[in-house]
Amino acid sequence: xxxxxxxxxxxxxxxxxxxxxxxxxxxxxxxxxxxxxxxxxxxxxxxxxxxxxxxxxxxxxxxxxxxxxxxxxxxxxxxxxxxxxxxxxxxxxxxxxxxxxx
Amino acid sequence: xxxxxxxxxxxxxxxxxxxxxxxxxxxxxxxxxxxxxxxxxxxxxxxxxxxxxxxxxxxxxxxxxxxxxxxxxxxxxxxxxxxxxxxxxxxxxxxxxxxxxxxxxxxxxxxxxxxxxxxxxxxxxxxxxxxxxxxxxxxxxxxxxxxxxxxxxxxxxxxxxxxxxxxxxxxxxxxxxxxxxxxxxxxxxxxxxxxxxxxxxxxxxxxxxxxxxxxxxxxxxxxxxxxxxxxxxxxxxxxxxxxxxxxxxxxxxxxxxxxxxxxxxxxxxxxxxxxxxx
Numbered sequence: 001x002x003x004x005x006x007x008x009x010x011x012x013x014x015x016x017x018x019x020x021x022x023x024x025x026x027x028x029x030x031x032x033x034x035x036x037x038x039x040x041x042x043x044x045x046x047x048x049x050x051x052x053x054x055x056x057x058x059x060x061x062x063x064x065x066x067x068x069x070x071x072x073x074x075x076x077x078x079x080x081x082x083x084x085x086x087x088x089x090x091x092x093x094x095x096x097x098x099x100x101x102x
Numbered sequence: 103x104x105x106x107x108x109x110x111x112x113x114x115x116x117x118x119x120x121x122x123x124x125x126x127x128x129x130x131x132x133x134x135x136x137x138x139x140x141x142x143x144x145x146x147x148x149x150x151x152x153x154x155x156x157x158x159x160x161x162x163x164x165x166x167x168x169x170x171x172x173x174x175x176x177x178x179x180x181x182x183x184x185x186x187x188x189x190x191x192x193x194x195x196x197x198x199x200x201x202x203x204x205x206x207x208x209x210x211x212x213x214x215x216x217x218x219x220x221x222x223x224x225x226x227x228x229x230x231x232x233x234x235x236x237x238x239x240x241x242x243x244x245x246x247x248x249x250x251x252x253x254x255x256x257x258x259x260x261x262x263x264x265x266x267x268x269x270x271x272x273x274x275x276x277x278x279x280x281x282x283x284x285x286x287x288x289x290x291x292x293x294x295x296x297x298x299x300x301x302x303x304x305x306x307x308x309x310x311x312x313x314x315x316x317x318x319x320x321x322x323x324x325x326x327x328x329x330x331x332x333x334x335x336x337x338x339x340x341x342x343x344x345x346x347x348x349x350x351x352x353x354x355x356x357x358x359x360x361x362x363x364x365x366x367x368x369x370x371x372x373x374x375x376x377x378x379x380x
Binding site: 017 | 326327328348352353359
């Protein structure tokens with residue numbers, strides 16, 4: 001099965017505020033608030049680490065979630081954010097994964 | 103968009119009359135050849151005249167005869183193109199160079215066009231400076247500034263209309279929020295709403311942001327930060343056309359909420375609400 005790689009878009013602004021990660025699309029001003037698990041995925045989206053590895057290392061172990069459930073939820077989250085241009089998604093490592101966040 | 107200014111005057115042309123309109127400590131030199139328009143500016147912005155800085159940003163205004171159409175678009179449109187901001191509405195056309203701090207405006211003989219353009223130019227200037235213009239009433243009491251934000255009908259005019267004598271009204275419509283070191287200050291503006299009353303040209307550190315809601319009793323409730331950020335962004339004057347500007351405004355809004363606590367203020371529309379605002 002092909003791996004999925006994710007990287008933060010440069011066309012966003014993001015900030016951890018009051019313990020929550022808030023993200024705004026600079027393209028259409030769509031606004032997102034991430035929960036704790038989604039924040040971990042977001043912070044690990046470096047373009048080089050496969051999503052499955054992020055789920056295994058950062059989600060399953062830290063939050064004690066079953067791998068199948070965690071992987072499915074992570075893919076849904078990634079799909080939603082990619083549809084809004086917040087996350088870049090590829091089946092290859094993403095070379096330029098600089099972020100406009102923070 | 104095919105863009106052609108309604109004025110034939112070049113950017114380098116320097117009109118003979120000038121009036122420095124200073125809002126939020128930020129002067130803009132409004133220049134015109136029309137002596138009557140100069141007099142109109144001096145009346146409209148009385149209390150906000152004078153420049154505290156050398157070589158302030160300048161806006162050259164060309165008054166267009168009533169028999170000439172300025173712009174086909176009735177609704178306000180704002181967009182950036184090639185480093186310039188372009189603005190147009192039925193009664194004006196303008197362009198603003200944020201790097202040079204220079205702009206041109208072609209408008210009819212009225213205060214409404216210049217008022218709208220000044221709001222937009224100030225919002226562009228403040229976006230770069232870490233501040234913003236906010237749809238809110240604001241006031242100073244006991245040396246502290248309070249913002250009362252909300253959409254049209256939320257109660258900005260109402261709360262401003264029952265302000266006590268020991269408070270200073272900064273505006274009933276558009277608040278001017280400036281970055282000041284680690285904090286933020288609210289400054290008075292001449293941008294009036296339904297109250298049709300110019301704010302006082304005063305400034306103070308902001309200590310509370312209230313989102314207004316009318317109700318049967320007066321009460322203050324905390325707001326979760328994400329909700330506050332969402333509401334704050336909804337009420338900041340900015341233009342989503344430019345991604346860099348969106349990022350700047352987002353950062354400014356986050357910085358603001360990291361320093362200024364936000365609450366929901368539900369109030370019965372009479373002066374007793376001010377008992378809660380000290």
